[in-house]
Amino acid sequence: MRTYSQGMRQRLALAQAMLGLPDLLILDEPTNGLDPPQIREMREVMIRYAAAGRTVIVSSHLLSEVEQSCTHLVVMDRGQLVQAGPVHEIIGSGDTLLVGTVTPVDEPVAEKIAALPGIASAVRTDEGLLVRLDADGTAPRLIAELVRLEVPVASVGPHRRLEDAFLTLIGGSA
CATH class of the missing domain: 3.40.50.300 (P-loop containing nucleotide triphosphate hydrolases)
Incomplete structure (x- = not known):
């Protein structure tokens, strides 16, 4: 060997x-x-x-x-249990959402979305939009505004990697 x-x-x-x-x-x-x-x-x-x-x-x-x-994880920091549960729940608790769109979103529409109450930023991506909510923002309110603005939404979901979630949980920067 x-x-x-x-x-x-x-x-x-x-x-x-x-x-x-x-x-x-x-x-x-x-x-x-x-x-x-x-x-x-x-x-x-x-x-x-x-x-x-x-x-x-x-x-x-x-x-x-x-x-x-x-499927499940336990996050430890300095020997202490920080959080445990299904991976998708721990990852999905972030403030950034990926909005998948049927067709690309124009820059003026992205700017309108970024200016909405509850939205910290909205950036166009190849998949659609990357939207970061502020403290007052919620996914349901964002979806309602996207429909009102006639954005061709195909999907809305969390956009965060396990690394981001881990750093947030242990007090590192994410």
Whole structure:
């Protein structure tokens, strides 16, 4: 084994941990030392293992991997529990919404939206609009205003990555 690469040793350790198909699998930084194809393979193995009714606990600092492979998470800061729950709930509690539109939004319309009460900013993107709500803003009120302005809305949803949510939760900048 000494001559194996870090990635090969990592995959061998996972195979060893899975021997006997334990109901609980605890992995610490399972993608450490893996190249992108191996990371994808590791993610798929963990997802399939959990889909068979087993529990996989992953400890990782690679939040994009956690976001793609986990259904629930526990956020810890300096050994203290900060928040726990489904990944989509923790990510979805941000103040930025992605408004998907059927057709691109013109700059004057984006400016009108940015000037609405409850809106901190509105920026055009390839998908539609990225709207940041201020303290008084709500998604339902935004949607009503978009309909009033005849914006061709296809979807409205949170626009935040797990990294942003994590930094907000632990008091870092997001």
